[in-house]
Amino acid sequence: MTSVVEAPAAVEAAAAPVRVRGPRRWYRAVSPIALVVGWELAARFGVLPPDKLPAPSEVLGTGWRLAADGTLTVHLLDSLTRAATGLAIGGTLAAALLRIGDNTIDPPVQMARMLPHLGLIPLLIIWVGIGEPLKITLVALGSFFPLYFNTYAGIRDIDQRLIEAAKTCGLGQWQRLRHVVLPGALPSLFVGLRLAIGAAWLSLVVGEQVNAQSGIGFLMMEAREFSQTDIVVFGLLVYATLGLLSDVLIRIAERKTLAWRRGLQAA
Amino acid sequence: MNECTERSEGREGREGREGMPKVGQGVSVRVRGLRRIFGSTVVLDGADLTVGRGEVVALLGGSGSGKSTLLRALAGLDAEATGDIVVPDHYAVVCQEHRLLPWKRVIDNVKLGLTGADAPRRAVEALTEVGLGDRGRAWPVELSGGQAQRVAVARALVREPELLLPDEPFGALDALTRLRMQQLFGRLRERHGFAALLVTHDVDEALLLADRALVLEDGCIADEIAIPLTHPRDQDDPGFGPLRRRLLVRLGVPTGR
Numbered sequence A: 001m002t003s004v005v006e007a008p009a010a011v012e013a014a015a016a017p018v019r020v021r022g023p024r025r026w027y028r029a030v031s032p033i034a035l036v037v038g039w040e041l042a043a044r045f046g047v048l049p050p051d052k053l054p055a056p057s058e059v060l061g062t063g064w065r066l067a068a069d070g071t072l073t074v075h076l077l078d079s080l081t082r083a084a085t086g087l088a089i090g091g092t093l094a095a096a097l098l099r100i101g102d103n104t105i106d107p108p109v110q111m112a113r114m115l116p117h118l119g120l121i122p123l124l125i126i127w128v129g130i131g132e133p134l135k136i137t138l139v140a141l142g143s144f145f146p147l148y149f150n151t152y153a154g155i156r157d158i159d160q161r162l163i164e165a166a167k168t169c170g171l172g173q174w175q176r177l178r179h180v181v182l183p184g185a186l187p188s189l190f191v192g193l194r195l196a197i198g199a200a201w202l203s204l205v206v207g208e209q210v211n212a213q214s215g216i217g218f219l220m221m222e223a224r225e226f227s228q229t230d231i232v233v234f235g236l237l238v239y240a241t242l243g244l245l246s247d248v249l250i251r252i253a254e255r256k257t258l259a260w261r262r263g264l265q266a267a
Numbered sequence B: 001m002n003e004c005t006e007r008s009e010g011r012e013g014r015e016g017r018e019g020m021p022k023v024g025q026g027v028s029v030r031v032r033g034l035r036r037i038f039g040s041t042v043v044l045d046g047a048d049l050t051v052g053r054g055e056v057v058a059l060l061g062g063s064g065s066g067k068s069t070l071l072r073a074l075a076g077l078d079a080e081a082t083g084d085i086v087v088p089d090h091y092a093v094v095c096q097e098h099r100l101l102p103w104k105r106v107i108d109n110v111k112l113g114l115t116g117a118d119a120p121r122r123a124v125e126a127l128t129e130v131g132l133g134d135r136g137r138a139w140p141v142e143l144s145g146g147q148a149q150r151v152a153v154a155r156a157l158v159r160e161p162e163l164l165l166p167d168e169p170f171g172a173l174d175a176l177t178r179l180r181m182q183q184l185f186g187r188l189r190e191r192h193g194f195a196a197l198l199v200t201h202d203v204d205e206a207l208l209l210a211d212r213a214l215v216l217e218d219g220c221i222a223d224e225i226a227i228p229l230t231h232p233r234d235q236d237d238p239g240f241g242p243l244r245r246r247l248l249v250r251l252g253v254p255t256g257r
Helices: A008-027 A030-044 A056-068 A071-100 A102-112 A117-128 A132-156 A160-168 A173-207 A216-225 A229-257 B067-074 B106-111 B119-129 B145-157 B175-192 B203-209 B240-250
Strands: B027-038 B041-052 B056-060 B082-086 B091-094 B163-166 B195-199 B212-217 B220-226
Touching: A030 A056, A056 A071, A056 A229, A071 A102, A071 A132, A071 A173, A071 A216, A071 A229, A102 A132, A117 A132, A117 A173, A132 A173, A160 A173, A160 B091, A173 A216, A173 A229, A216 A229, B027 B067, B027 B195, B041 B067, B041 B082, B041 B195, B041 B220, B056 B067, B056 B203, B067 B082, B067 B195, B091 B145, B106 B119, B106 B145, B119 B145, B145 B175, B175 B203, B195 B203, B203 B240, B212 B240, B220 B240
Parallel strands: B056 B195, B056 B212, B091 B163, B163 B195
Antiparallel strands: B027 B041, B027 B082, B212 B220
């Protein structure tokens, strides 16, 4: 595989800020840790009633129990499947509409952008019912808009002179799409993807609270009915972790594919 | 040289390269009645010019005189220019800015659009020719302005063009780098024998590199000056002074001598 090595010219410039940033990063962990410790202490000494907010240790214990008996895996897989299916549909739709061209497609999409897609839930329930299609449609809608708008902007921002250069090098339309348009729009596409995944999780949180039989949202709603606050809080923790993980994954993908921006050399 | 007086209406609208007669022996570029209008501004008003096979012709003119517009029409980048344009099948453009794709390594930029099994070898050869054989794996952002411009020249050369269309190719470089690039251009021309229509506003550059200079004015070729100096040329050559003065006067900058 490729190992990332900094270019000789970039080494000096890059090394200096890293040395300064090192200790500072450590400070940034202080306040979150203090917050969790304070929360734990407040719960232990009865300042926080356990039915309102249980101690973090108790939440983690519950999480461990759910993971051990397999409950977590079942619901997590269902949630992930919905997110992936919805994202795939939203992404395909965005790619298809971008491919068709902007003059007929773009104006209505621009208008629809102002509509909060979660506000469509009553209409969607009438159209597709309250079953699985509702959740997937919500995720697809939520992820479609950021993907469409950012990729669209990315394509429009491509330097026309580069397209001309590709033309004079004898590249046809499809080759220009592959060698110029797609790589040129890739940074914006990544921004869109990051926002789309955020929107997908948000849609899932809402969608899974409508008549779901499985999923993290269902787990939380069911726990609420039995006042199992620890499970509710653990569900939130799962959502947060999912969001964080997907963000980290995209960042890694960005680093790999956009190495040219920082002038890194892959050996 | 033809002036704009001989303009036939019938020529307009017959643009496009398909169905054009092949360039005859000894002639690389033939342009007749080239017109280009931006809104109500007539930029090219029936310009005529020819470039011989292997001949380097400098196209001079003031800012906004339509030099680049003419070149773009020749490069097939301007669909709205009308007139008869005949250029060889193999031509390449070099612009003032390098126009390398930032997301492709130097070698892949040179290789762009090349087909065939020997494409990688040819790309390396072209890079070596401009003195950058060891920079193939670099990203364009890692290059200096002069290096990037040399890569752009390599990208043009690797296509083995019969005609080179450089649009102020060294205009954005510092004076020293520009001199080196002009020398490189001279060497490459000697080796490859391409014809070139060199757009420039630099009279000295025209005198160093070209066999003939054309002055573009009011949308047509207003003057033609042969540059009968032997290669390699030097700005200290005695023949330089009179030609420089003549060109500068023609371009509206009298030297006061």
